[in-house]
Amino acid sequence: MDKAYQPTEVEDRLYKKWIREKCFLGKIETDKPAYSIVIPPPNVTGVLTMGHVLNNTIQDILARRARQQGKSVLWLPGTDHAGIATQTKVERALKDEGKSRMDLGRENFIDHAKLWRDKHGGIILEQLKKLGCSCDWERNVHTLDEDYSRAVISAFVKLYKKGYVYRGQRMVNWCPSSLTALSDEEVIMKPQESILYKIRYQILETPGAYLEVSTTRPETIVGDVALAIHPDDPRWINLQGKHVMRPINPQAMPIIADEAVEKDFGTGILKITPAHDRLDFEIAQRHDLPMLEILNPDGTLNELAGPDYAGMERFSARKVIADKLREDGNLIEEEKHQNNVGFSERADVPIEPRLSEQWFLKYPRVEEAKKAVKDGHIKFYPKRWEKTYLHWLDNIQDWCISRQLWWGHRIPVWYKKGKMRSDPANWHISEKPPSDIDQWEQDEDVLDTWASSWLWPLATMGWPEEEAMGEKGLDYFYPTSALVTGPDIIFFWVARMIMAGLEFKGRPYKSDKAIPDSEIPERIPFNDVYFTGIIRDEQGRKMSKSLGNSPDPLDLIAKYGADGLRHGIMSIAPKGQDIRFSEERIEQGRNFCNKLWNVSRFRSMSAQLEDNSILELIVLRIQGDVLNEDDQAILLRLVETLDQVEKLYGEYEFNAVLQTIYRFFWNDFCDWYIEASKARVQESASKDTCLAIQDICLRHILLLLHPVTPFITEELWFLLGFANGNSIQGMAPGTGAELLEKLSIGGLQLDTNVLDEMEHIRELVTSMRSLKADRNLSNNREVAFSYVASDEKADILSRHSKSILTTVGGSALNRVDVAPTGMPALVTPFGAIYLDLTVGVDLSAEKARLQKELVNLEKIVQSVKAKLNNQAFTSKAPPEIIEGARHQLLENEAKLNETKEALSALT
RNA sequence: GGACGGCUAGCUCAGUUGGUUAGAGCAACUGGUUUACACCCAGUAGGUCACAGGUUCGAGUCCUGUGUCGUCCA
Known part of the structure; x- marks a missing residue:
């Protein structure tokens, strides 16, 4: 390897x-x-x-x-x-x-x-x-495959037959760049810094009097057919029925009243350009106003805009017309104004509301679609998107499904040649073209892409x-x-x-x-x-x-491996939150794989691999009487990990899954178990058992990781002898209970009390390492430690002394009756532990450190005491919380005493 | 304008029904090539949990309001 x-x-x-x-x-x-x-x-x-x-x-x-x-x-x-x-x-x-x-x-x-x-x-x-x-x-x-296309066409015909599809002259979102209609969903509203122009219109019935109208689109004045006011607006109530003169291409236009006019916007007077604004269109229909279409499909102005402007691009026309208004004294005011403008999602240009004949779909099964989610038949993760979904369905608008493109599914509608296309009597709508095809011509349009992918x-x-x-x-x-x-x-x-x-x-x-x-x-x-x-x-x-x-x-894969990339991206993907990409995380993914590789390599170097193909065979290699607390603890942590991972997958908590596996693999297995077992693998009595435990852990680690990092786990599955010719793909890691059951066939019973004990041992080891590290002794393996402890605790320590000394790097762990003087100490779950130093102790620094710890402990003891003396707490809090507080008090009081003792021993 | 989401260590984020002294990784700093791994190990330091009120014996967690960033819909 x-x-x-x-x-x-x-x-x-x-x-x-x-x-x-x-x-x-x-x-x-x-x-x-x-x-x-x-x-x-x-x-x-x-x-x-x-x-x-x-x-x-x-x-x-x-x-x-x-x-x-x-x-x-x-x-x-x-x-x-x-x-x-x-x-x-x-x-x-x-x-x-x-x-x-x-x-x-x-x-x-x-x-x-x-x-x-x-x-x-x-x-x-x-x-x-x-x-x-x-x-x-x-x-x-592929959505344009023959079969798939048949399905799309068939769906259209079915929907038409049931009355969901209709053709109509409607206001649509027109993309002047792609030259096609779009659905509402393909329009992205973007806030824009625009100019709000205030323009005056002369009142015909009162010469010399003007009305002021605000607009961001003066180029559409040439398409104006009326001005509109709100019927309840007292400022303008007497204008109804009067007329104004259009300031560009002068022409008389009526003043009408409509409830849709926003009283509070600008002057409260709205210019009506029915062919180029959705609201104006609706108002114009109510008042039977003419449609004056002044734009070409590509966004240039046409002949109806008048000879001065025909052929001009829409945004140039805006400037030119504003200049003309200014020249004529009809432009009263220009001010900066932020408004929302719809952009075409694909072409990223402002869309143009345009009157056009298109195919529309009235959505089927809207109510059932809501129900499916509300009743939990479909579950959203995270759940909050349900609200967004339901809100959209509540406000759903018919879907413009025709596109003036060639690349797509051509709409299966044929029109009688030379007849009115708008009359359904002249339509042939079917999956098959009409038999007398030369009498017909097919609709030129294709369907919206989403009208094919919704059938996916x-x-x-x-x-x-x-x-x-x-x-x-x-x-x-x-x-x-x-x-x-x-x-x-x-x-x-x-x-x-x-x-x-x-x-x-x-x-x-x-x-x-x-x-x-x-x-x-x-x-x-x-x-x-x-x-x-x-x-x-x-x-x-x-x-x-x-x-x-x-x-x-692909660069990332080349650099870090596909597994590294996958692991990295998954570890930064919290549920439903945006993800801040960082290459460092991908690097960590690679490092993770390397760690897995190396611990496997270490295992294969420790001893010949045995037949690992069946879990039971590995279990049988364990000798129950050799099994110690380290072994029990790692197996219990594995059981826990299996169950946690199972549960987290059920909630699609991927990064928590990764974190759980990481913790077990790196902290519990590599940093602790493997290190602690280095000594035991050297001894013939414990070697087989210890390696068997390693194999059980590695086996489950590979199984747990396989969905995330499929390659390296499959490779190691074979290299470590778990495969016996069979891929890891068909093997499940199983649940914690299943593992416990397998262990029990070897007669193994695990005692969950060891978890606490091991936790304490790890705290002790950390303290001992810290004692050494603070004195730059971390590479010195000849240091001795002393401790004062009860018989019970001393018993535990003596059982673990070997692995403690291995992991800490020390030569002796001695029990003493009284605190040794002049030695640096730390308080651990096993009492005070003293670093046996004969020279070079900075007594005042040691004192300061212990003093700081003492203050901290006193603070904790004080606050817990206060809590326990508070009758409101003891009478209202649940018993286990009170018990926990008592326990906390005892523990910290003990620590406090140890610290005091260590402090006095220093002098 | 409405809805939703974020605001926790220098950075990226955990923190499940309120309950011990708020965690991890990265970065920083110190030390280290001891029979896997420097893509590594050990240790240290670092937080007024955005702000202001409130509920509670007890609030990062619940409620109200504010700020701020972002997304979606008008």
Whole structure:
């Protein structure tokens, strides 16, 4: 074995072996419980980020743990076609060649995009393999696969037939950069420093009188059709029915009254631009005002804006029109103003509210989706996201699902050629095109990407084809066991998958009929949802490509190993909190692996390895009469650790799991047990027993760690002889009770009292080390110690004296009747312990130290005494707390006396 | 404007239903290559638990308010 663990070779070799042995295939084995996870499909052309590392490490931990527990596990991988993102990338590449998608035409463009996808796509999947992800790669799914596409189209048709899908002329969020409509969820509100312009409009009926109106968007004045006031606003009550002159492209416009006007904003008068503002649109509809559309799809002004402005880009037009207003004396005031502006999530440009004909979806199963979470059929971890989820569902708006893109699932709607498209009589909506296809033309649009990925848990498992569902095990693996994702897509994806599952899984219900409660558990797509935190950089900024602050996970893997990266990232991932990334933690992950490697190496160097393939065989090597307190204590701590880990996994407390294992492995096992057993392994009487205990501990440590660090644990599993040819993957660490039972077949009974005793011994050892260290004697093994103690305590000490001296590094531990004079001392659970020094003691420094301790102890004794004398405490506090306080008092009083004695012995 | 979350050692964070003297890792400092590991070991120091009130025998923990940072929704 190498002195330092070398992950690269091990990881590549073992991953190949696991694939070769088909360890990750999700098999339908009805005699076993199923455990399934569907991966949140990354963008097909994306690359691995730290967010993916976190997310997928967690999924892998869950999958591997379930495999250890003997479940039949399916972790289903795949990728998302990511409509806008991918199309944008492909178009950008085309642009570099001087071409546009229009030059290619739809079909050529899609072929081109597919080539692009096949070339750049799937990189991320290879990266996941490097990370060690145990996905069933034979079931890899892409959302544009033929089967998957059929499912998407089928869902659309089903929803249309049930009346959930409709086409309508509506205000939508328009992205002038991507040239498509977006859903509300794809609009990011960002606070912006804008200018609030106060503009005057002349009142026609009262020449010379003006109304002042505030707006941040003066370029839309050319689209104004009215001014509006609140009907209850006393300032403007007599303006109703009068008219004003539009200051740009002068034209008379009515003044109307509408309750939607905000009285307190600006002057309380609102300009109405119906075609370019959602609220204005609603008001205009109520008042039967004309729509004046002055913007082109790309955000430039059109002919209706007038010859002076036509063709001008929207933000230039804003300046030009403001200048014109100023020139004409119609601009009263400009002030800085912070407002929220909606940006396109993908293109990051301000969106334009625009009147447009689109396909909309009225969400199915909203009530049932709420119920599924409220009634606990779906559990969120952490729970507080439930509130966010329910709030969104309570305020849910219809979903604009058509996108003016080519990369995606083309909407299965055909229109009669030459007829009105808005009339449903001229529609053919079906999975199959009409038979007289040349009489029809298909809708040019594609579906929102999320309108395909919301079917992910269903469509990846064969839905809606009966045969495919059987083959892929929909009934066996669905609902999936857990979903692991970020809270940023709770609306985009999580909520929508829940609604899709409720609507489509199982037998159909009419849209006005609720799904019966009894069917909710089998229709929901997953039982648990674990929301990860968002990974931030060391300054707390969100990691992003544009900031360049995200490290490349592959670099980290090369530097620290996949196991090191996984361990590191998991140890800093508190439940539901954002994660501050730090490379130091990844380094710690690597160090952890190295420590594990070395303690295993040490074990293999101590003696020939025995047959370790079955736990019982190891247990039988233990001789009950040789078993000492160290042995008992480490086994008891192992029992505790097994149970704690089990419990913490149930609550998805991953970093607590890691901490628990770390403590047992590093502090209890390496720092204490291994050190203490060094002497005993040298003696033939205790050697076998001691090594057997080491083997039991190592075996369970490997099993506990395997989900987190799969490579090194598998490697050591073989090297330490636990394997007997079999991978660690199918072995469970088991519970504490199971371990106790196995131990009992060797006739071993553990006494939990030794835990306290060992705790005291460890305190003693720490004190003794400290006595030495403070005098720079830590490398001197010839120092002697003396102590004064009762018979009972002396008895314990004599039993442990050997390991105490080994671990402390001392030559003798002598019991004396009276405190020796002039020696430095510390008070321990066993009384005062004296460092036997013949020379060089700084008496005044020793005194000062003991004096300080004395003050501290007196303070504690005082406060506990006061507490016990307080009748309110003794009458109200529970008995065990009072008992604890009494105990504390006795203990500290004893210490106090010892300290006094040690102090007086100094002089 | 509303909702949620954070504020504990220099840094990153634990701290379960209120109950002994508030913990860990990293960093710092001191010492150390003793038959695993310097990717290591031992030791030391470091905290008015954001602030102000309140409930309680007892508050980091519960309640109210304030500040501050962040996220989401308007």
